[in-house]
Amino acid sequence: MEQPVTAVTADAAAEPEGARALAHARHIGVFRGGRWLVRHVDITVRRGEIVTVIGPNGSGKSTSAKALLGLIDVDEGAATIAKGVRVGYVPQSISIDWTLPLTVARLLTLTARHSKAEIAATLAQVGLPDMADAPVQTLSGGEFQRALLARAIIRKPDLLVLDEPVQGVDFTGQIALYKLIRDIRDRLNCGVLLISHDLHIVMAETDTVVCLNGHVCCSGTPKLVAEDPEYRRLFGPAASEALAVYRHDHDHTHAHDGSVVALQGGAHHDHDGAGDA
Amino acid sequence: MTGRAMLDDFFTRALVAGIGFAVVAGPLGCFIIWRRMAYFGDTIAHSALLGVAFALLLEIDVIAGVFVMSVVIAMALLVLQRLGTLSSDTILGILSHSALALGIVIISLMTWVRVDLKAYLLGDILTVSRADIAVIYAGGAVVLALLAAIWRPLLAATASFDLARTEGMHPERVRLVFMLLIAAVIAITMKVMGILLITALLIIPAATARRFCSSPEQMALWSAAVGAAAVGLGLFGSLRFDTPSGPSIVAGAMLIFIVSLVLSLAVSRVAARTFNSRG
């Protein structure tokens, strides 16, 4: 496609990439209550890819996800979801009024019909077997979270947007749910935008990490982000620890060398590089 | 007695009109409590008086005037919410009482027309005519048909606006339709219950039905049934004790609510005891 050489070209040149993507936020900014909640945020999710957004509380992770989904208007930049992309969304929190009688099965079929068998199978996947007829108001926090995840995946989405999907889920449950998310990505070949506080998981399972603090501090492969000084400043010791786990997970030849020590010393380190530890 | 002759009787007409209202109010009222819009219903009802005032001033049909005014107030609410400086609660409080007060002021300024203010405020179901019944049933049928048409997206939007939106359910569109339906019902049935008490029959039967239902549709049906029972109870009480009809119907609804509350508490007590003795 030929483009005239104007100021627009930079944007237009980004188009083909954005067009192939399932969802694309280009330099978005959200201005509310007299301040920028987020600004200059770029996020692209492609098919088969897990993009994880990390950042401290209030850093604008949920805001960015909502802007990407078109749930809030952006004041700068543009957010697009490719045509025909089916979205499965797990919001950070929803409150359903106690007076609304809703079973778990009904929660799953609010916007589309699904067969009983499909509902049962999906609930079993998220660890809620035999809960189809339970009223949603009686679910525990972790159970409700699992039900929301079931809602998102029963749609067979092209794009999964998960805003802290495992909050309140017990530890073994978290591992199982992350595995489930990865399985679903593999099976449906969907794109996943994951907001998570669990740096270990992020570092181990993710294709791209976006580190947010009102703006994008750094983004790229987990390795790149983990070595970024801004990332370390933001997450402190936890960051280094997570990187250590990441190395451990990925380093098959020499796992127990002095890499952790080197990291805590603040040195940049290539986890694939042999012999420079 | 033939159906025609039956409708000659003022009491039967009142019963028929009241039940018609209750059947429409039940399902609509469920959404009002699920969406926590009780105060919104009140505000729209209060603005009806302002609508009456304008209808008399412009010499147009009262139902049309009330409907248009309700829509104006609902839109004002949406705009003020958008501006986002005051909480919805406060905005509703301002609109609700301003509309009511302004309505009374304007009506009392119009010395050239004789208006029975009390009938508008408290309703006068015992004077409904056949034409009124026709309006209630025809309008009610349209309202119920539209509600059925938007049922799924409205329910999804009620559970979660954001989820409904990402799943292509157009929640803002159905919310708008729902507001129009509330305005329409209040305009049509104002004469039955009066604007001060009309929301009671939207809310109390739905709240009563909640305890006994496990699906939204079931609750909608039961609310209609409870509302109809309240109308019957209230009208008989009104006749028996010579009390005003509208408030008597609300008292009937309250009575059913209390009885069902006590019953359900007793039932759960017994259930707990049974489990105890087994354990």
Ligand SMILES: Nc1ncnc2c1ncn2[C@@H]1O[C@H](COP(=O)(O)OP(=O)(O)OP(=O)(O)O)[C@@H](O)[C@H]1O
């Ligand atoms: N409508 C709004 N008006 C003004 N400020 C807002 C609005 N919505 C969110 N904020 C603010 O924007 C900031 C970012 O909020 P956001 O929910 O995106 O954070 P987050 O990164 O998801 O945090 P957490 O980890 O706690 O979920 C917060 O400081 C919040 O108070």
Ligand SMILES: [Mg+2]
């Ligand atoms: Mg958040």
